[in-house]
Amino acid sequence: MYVDQTRKLIFIHNPKTAGMSIVRSFGFPSTGFPNKFNHTRPQEAITWIFQQTWTSFYSFCVVRNPWDRLVSLYHFQRSDNYARIAGLNLSHQRARALNFSQWIDVNIGERHKSLWFGVPQSDWSSEVSEAFRYEDLDTSLPRIAATFGLRWDGALENITPHPHYRSLFNSPSHIDFVAQLECQTIARFNYDF
Structure with a gap:
């Protein structure tokens, strides 16, 4: 989970779905407090951290062909x-x-x-404002970037060839x-x- 308090934006990082590319391109901090909770699921975030404030944020995650x-x-x-x-x-x-x-x-x-x-991906995609398909990143992430004044450069990193x-x-x-x-x-x- 990565949080931009100023923009009221939460990225829920479902493993192996371009998460580090999103973190880098959107400028989320990759060290410190957020990094300790990088794969936190929404229900955990709501219970442990956000409680009543969760709905005041826009939250999103990405899912991938299982x-x-x-x-x-x-x-x-x-x-x-x-x-x-x-x-x-x-x-x-x-x-x-x-x-x-x-x-x-x-x-x-x-x-x-x-x-x-x-661990099913629904653990990350439940309770978020929107969930997007990994296969549709080229259309979904530019829209989020434009909405929140960010930039999606489309460059994927941490890719393991297979x-x-x-x-x-x-x-x-x-x-x-x-x-x-x-x-x-x-x-x-x-x-x-």
Whole structure:
């Protein structure tokens, strides 16, 4: 979660949905207080921080095709960049040691899951003023930028190259797992495999 008190603007950062690009382009502080809560979900923000003032802010988040987002999460957790940020934690070690299908199986079966695995995007998109599709950033973010006197430069960063998600999902049970986990996001934003 990133907050611009002056503009009464809150960005809820759903992992692997161009969040750092939005933070940089819109000029949100990336260190200090906001950074400690960078993936805070709206309900947590309302309960812990904003309480009655939440509705006086415009809040937004971005969601992404759930299958593509999971592939992106896997490849990001495998990356050297993730290791620099998070250290050689369980998420990094697991992603480096396993192929994508094995990674899904292990995370489904284990109590201790890789970071953000199994958390539906609806946790970030509920309670916000607006939620936008990652695939529509070129139209949605310029509108927000214009409304709040900001600039969206369209440059995406923190991208981890990976194959198209359909090429990695080779198990119908994995496709179904994501469909069930993300059923609200799929229905609300018209996603399909």
